[in-house]
Amino acid sequence: MKGLEPVRQRPGMYTRTENPLHILQEVIDNAADEALAGFGTQISVTLHTDGSISVEDDGRGIPVGLHPEEQVPVVEIVFTRLHAGGKFDKKAGGAYAFSGGLHGVGVSVTNALSTRLEVDVMRDGSAHRLVFGHGEVIEPLQQLQSVPKKKTGTRVRVWPDPQYFDSAVIPAAELVHSLRSKAVLLSGIKVSLSVEKTGESRQWQYADGLRSYLDEALGDAERIVPLFEGRQYAGADDDSFSEGEGAHWAVVWTSEGNVVRESYVNLIPTPAGGTHEAGLRDGLFNAVKSFAELHNLIPKGVRLLPEDVFARASFVLSAKVLDPQFQGQIKERLNSRDAVRLVSAYVKNALELVLHANVEAGKKLAESAIRQAQARARSAQKVEKRKSSGVAVLPGKLTDCESSDASRTELFLVEGDSAGGSAKMGRDKEFQAILPLRGKVLNSWEVERDRLFANNEIHDISVAIGVDPHGPDDTVDLSGLRYGRICILSDADVDGSHIQVLLLTLFFRHFPRLVESGNVYIARPPLFRVDVPALGKRPARKLYCLDQGELEAVQDKLRAEGVREGSWSISRFKGLGEMSAEQLWETTMNPDTRRLMVVSCGELGVKGTVEMFDMLMGKGESAQRRAWLEEKGNLADVDV
Numbered sequence: 001m002k003g004l005e006p007v008r009q010r011p012g013m014y015t016r017t018e019n020p021l022h023i024l025q026e027v028i029d030n031a032a033d034e035a036l037a038g039f040g041t042q043i044s045v046t047l048h049t050d051g052s053i054s055v056e057d058d059g060r061g062i063p064v065g066l067h068p069e070e071q072v073p074v075v076e077i078v079f080t081r082l083h084a085g086g087k088f089d090k091k092a093g094g095a096y097a098f099s100g101g102l103h104g105v106g107v108s109v110t111n112a113l114s115t116r117l118e119v120d121v122m123r124d125g126s127a128h129r130l131v132f133g134h135g136e137v138i139e140p141l142q143q144l145q146s147v148p149k150k151k152t153g154t155r156v157r158v159w160p161d162p163q164y165f166d167s168a169v170i171p172a173a174e175l176v177h178s179l180r181s182k183a184v185l186l187s188g189i190k191v192s193l194s195v196e197k198t199g200e201s202r203q204w205q206y207a208d209g210l211r212s213y214l215d216e217a218l219g220d221a222e223r224i225v226p227l228f229e230g231r232q233y234a235g236a237d238d239d240s241f242s243e244g245e246g247a248h249w250a251v252v253w254t255s256e257g258n259v260v261r262e263s264y265v266n267l268i269p270t271p272a273g274g275t276h277e278a279g280l281r282d283g284l285f286n287a288v289k290s291f292a293e294l295h296n297l298i299p300k301g302v303r304l305l306p307e308d309v310f311a312r313a314s315f316v317l318s319a320k321v322l323d324p325q326f327q328g329q330i331k332e333r334l335n336s337r338d339a340v341r342l343v344s345a346y347v348k349n350a351l352e353l354v355l356h357a358n359v360e361a362g363k364k365l366a367e368s369a370i371r372q373a374q375a376r377a378r379s380a381q382k383v384e385k386r387k388s389s390g391v392a393v394l395p396g397k398l399t400d401c402e403s404s405d406a407s408r409t410e411l412f413l414v415e416g417d418s419a420g421g422s423a424k425m426g427r428d429k430e431f432q433a434i435l436p437l438r439g440k441v442l443n444s445w446e447v448e449r450d451r452l453f454a455n456n457e458i459h460d461i462s463v464a465i466g467v468d469p470h471g472p473d474d475t476v477d478l479s480g481l482r483y484g485r486i487c488i489l490s491d492a493d494v495d496g497s498h499i500q501v502l503l504l505t506l507f508f509r510h511f512p513r514l515v516e517s518g519n520v521y522i523a524r525p526p527l528f529r530v531d532v533p534a535l536g537k538r539p540a541r542k543l544y545c546l547d548q549g550e551l552e553a554v555q556d557k558l559r560a561e562g563v564r565e566g567s568w569s570i571s572r573f574k575g576l577g578e579m580s581a582e583q584l585w586e587t588t589m590n591p592d593t594r595r596l597m598v599v600s601c602g603e604l605g606v607k608g609t610v611e612m613f614d615m616l617m618g619k620g621e622s623a624q625r626r627a628w629l630e631e632k633g634n635l636a637d638v639d640v
Contacts, residue, residue, distance in 0.1 A: 004080065004112035004135040011164045014109045019167045020053075020160035021174055023110040027055045027156045030107060032182050032267045034059025035189045040153075042190040045179060049196045051168070052116075054157040061123030061152045064141060073141045075119060075130055079111040080137070107156070111135050116159040125149045134161070178269065180204050184213040185267050185318050210250035210316045217260045218314055224253040224368050225361040230350040233320065239537055240341070242322040247343045249280060251315040253365060260314040265324050265334050274326075274334030276319040276343050278592035283347025285309045291355045292366040299370065307408075308372040319343060323557055337544075337586070337593045379405065395460035399424050401433040404482070411464060411483040412523065412589070413437055415490040415499050419576030419584075423489065426581035427589055433483065435464050440495075441502045445509055445617035452510060461506070469510040472606070476513045486514065487596060489523040489588065491575040492547075504599065505617050508609065520599040525576060525588045530554055532568045535561070544587050546595065 007014050016022040034040040040059035047053055063074040070077060111117050117132040127147050131139035162168035176193065183191040183204035192203040206212055211229050233246030263270045263277050270276070285306040292298050321342070325335045355362035394400065397420075403409055408431045414420045420436025427434060442455045449469050453459045462469060466482040488503050490496035500522060507520050514520050526544035528551045534540045545551040551570065558568060573579060579587070588594050601609045615624050 004082070004108060006082070007109050007112035008135070008164070011109075011113055015113070017165055019165055019170055020113070020158075021170050021178075023113055023160060024053055024055070024158065024170065024175075025178060026106040026110050027158065028178065028182065029268060031055055031057035031059065031154070032186065034154075035186050036267055040189070042192070043179075043182065044192045044194070045175075046194045047170070047196060048157075050159075052157055052159045053170070054155060056153065056155040058153040061121045061154050062119070064121055064123060064128045073130070075121060075128070076137060076141060079107055079117065079119065079130075079132060080135065082108050110156075110158060113161055113164045114158050115161045118155075118157040120155040120157075122147050122151050122153050176202070180213075181262065181264070181269060182267065184209055184316070185264055210248060210318065214250045214252060214260065214314065214316050218252065218254060218257075221254040221257040224255055224312065225365050227252040228351060228354055230347070232346040232350065234342075237537070239539060241338070242538065245320055245322050245342060247276065247280075247317060247319040247346055249315060249317045249343075249347060251280075251284065251313055253312045253368060254314060255312065255368075259312065260316075262315070263317040263319070263334075265319050265321055265326075265339075267318070268326075270326075270332060270334050272333035275336055275339040275592055276317060276321070276334050279340040279343030280315065280317050280347055281306050281310045282340060282592070283344040284313065284351060286344070287348045287351035287355060288362075288366055288369055290352065291362050292370070295359075295363065295366070297363065297366045297370065299374075302370060302373050302377065304369060304373050305376070308376065309369045311372045312368060317343070323561075335593075335595065340592050376405070393463075395435070395463055397436055397460060398464050399427075399434040401427075401429055401431050403431045405431075406481055406484045409433065409483045410485040410487055411435060412487045412489045413461065413503060414576070415496060416575070416577055419489070419491075419579075422576065422579055422581050422584045423589065426583075426585035428585075432589065433464070435460065437499070440499055441506060443502060443617055444506045445613060446619060449510060458506060462511075465511075465514075467511060467514065470513060471510075472512045478513060478517065481514075481519065484519065485521055485596075486519055487521045487523045489525070489576065492525050492527045492573065493575065496575075501616070505613060507599070508613065515599055515601070518598055518600070522597045522599060523588050524595040524597060525573070525579070525584075527551075527573060529571050529573070529583075530558075530568050531571070532558060532563060535563055 011017050015026075028043065028045065031040065031043045034057055035043065037059075040057045042058055044056045045053065046056075062078055065074060066072065067074050067077055111132050112135045114132070115134060119130045119132075121128045121130075125146055125148070127144040128141055129139070129144055130137070130141040160168065179191050179193055183189060184206050187209035188205065188207055190203065190205045192201065194201045211227060214227065227250060229250040231246070231248035233244055234241040236243045261273075261277075263273060263280075265274075265276060285304075288309045289304050292304065298304060319334075319339060319342070321334070321336055321339055323336070324339075326333065355365070399420075401409055410431060411433045412423055412427070412435070414423050414434055414436050417436050417438065420434055423434045423436075437457055439457075441457050444452060444455075444458065447455075449471075452469055453462070464482070465486060466480040467476070467478060470476045486507075488500055490499045504520075507515055511520075524546055526546055527548075528545040530543040530545065530551070532541040532543060543554050545554055555568075559565065576584065576588075586593060615621050615628060
């Protein structure tokens with residue numbers, strides 16, 4: 001498929017399809033990136049009466065000259081080519097050192113999913129206009145009247161195509177939140193929203209940034225300690241991080257009420273959190289813990305955990321990461337592993353200085369965390385008491401965890417004894433348990449429930465998780481569930497996928513309540529490791545890639561960074577058994593840096609999933625399976 005065809009074929013891969021807000025945000029993000037780079041002072045959004053939306057900024061204006069290789073105006077390439085963004089060039093002098101758009105598919109997706117899109121650019125003393133219809137150029141770029149040289153900027157007007165969205169209406173509350181957050185994160189930048197139909201107009205400008213926003217959001221809630229704000233960015237002489245990387249944060253602890261938690265990476269909202277939030281949590285915890293230990297505040301027998309410190313914390317976090325890796329195209333969660341160290345180190349040092357300068361506030365904060373830890377310990381003891389009567393003997397292969405709090409505990413069903421050994425050494429024994437599986441589990445799709453326990457592996461899984469097999473309509477008591485997360489951990493190859501399917505068959509057929517309540521997960525180990533040599537002041541790095549697509553993206557970024565072609569080495573993991581305990585922890589088991597995929601019935605729904613499993617796993621369905629494979633075979637990714 002050429003050009004923008006893939007976007008129209010599968011829009012859900014590139015954007016949210018509930019409504020057109022996300023394709024509009026791509027345009028707003030571009031305007032915000034101009035302001036972030038220091039070239040814009042205002043962003044204006046207008047909702048027109050004909051259903052179109054326009055976004056205007058006073059940045060530099062998208063370049064209108066011919067692209068040296070394509071011999072097409074650069075502005076046209078930006079709106080019609082996937083992966084053609086100006087944001088991959090991270091070297092000094094690149095158009096955007098820090099930006100939210102990094103997949104290079106941003107406004108080209110907006111264009112692909114619109115019936116009409118108009119671009120007006122003011123640059124180099126002239127006004128220019130380009131018009132698209134259904135992603136194709138219908139009015140080529142033309143130069144209009146002259147304008148003062150100082151007057152620059154871009155105006156994009158979009159008519160979203162309703163056929164690609166569940167609803168053509170843009171949710172006003174979400175749009176307002178998005179625009180207000182841009183004003184918060186870009187201190188001093190003026191952001192406005194106008195609605196032609198009602199004549200309503202709103203404007204946001206925060207000279208005080210994160211602090212005033214968080215104070216406003218929390219209202220009159222009682223603060224345990226005064227608001228803690230800080231910012232720090234790496235300098236040119238930093239050995240670990242690139243110049244300009246860092247974070248700006250505002251954190252406040254309240255005694256009651258809701259907590260407010262918002263995080264951003266290069267101005268892109270990350271509602272699902274990610275590694276920068278993990279770094280904030282880690283930094284806050286380490287600072288409070290070291291302060292409490294220094295002043296002997298922790299009572300004997302109490303163990304302080306990160307969630308105890310984090311439980312009553314409200315925050316706004318804005319991280320700047322040079323080369324962010326997001327989970328999924330819509331960038332809801334940051335996956336960059338370095339972000340944990342980056343944010344954690346800066347936050348820890350800053351909070352330690354504040355606590356030691358104000359010991360009374362530090363003691364209040366530590367005491368609040370200790371109370372949370374004591375309440376958690378009491379809760380766990382109650383659960384233990386209820387479970388201790390008549391528990392079946394746990395399987396010998398199970399390496400259990402220390403905690404019995406099902407809201408924290410995790411069980412990894414690991415393919416093979418060798419991988420099980422690495423997982424046992426690499427895990428956090430406080431809350432992670434390991435159950436190695438030998439060989440392939442029985443195909444249990446057509447096995448009667450009273451015959452299930454004839455299979456040792458299934459017997460061990462059921463006893464370990466503490467829930468008996470049941471049907472979709474049975475009344476099930478999940479209070480005996482010993483682990484809140486049951487994670488399938490298999491090799492990233494065909495056999496590993498087969499084991500995944502067999503275990504998913506077991507859970508969907510005989511433990512459907514666990515799937516329904518979101519207790520079953522698939523762990524996603526990487527397939528490749530890229531060893532990058534030291535470059536200038538940047539130390540040597542190890543980068544992990546989930547699949548071939550990620551490997552190609554990482555290599556593209558290394559070339560853009562100026563790393564010499566061929567100087568990096570690529571190794572492929574044949575299986576989990578090849579990974580050391582440290583590698584398995586870092587890539588697949590560490591809650592801060594791993595990728596876990598929750599199992600649900602998805603778009604097919606329960607009925608469609610049952611039909612799919614009947615066809616895939618039923619003994620008498622070989623003819624239907626063959627027909628399905630012949631029809632869908634061209635969709636398989638094959639490594640040559």
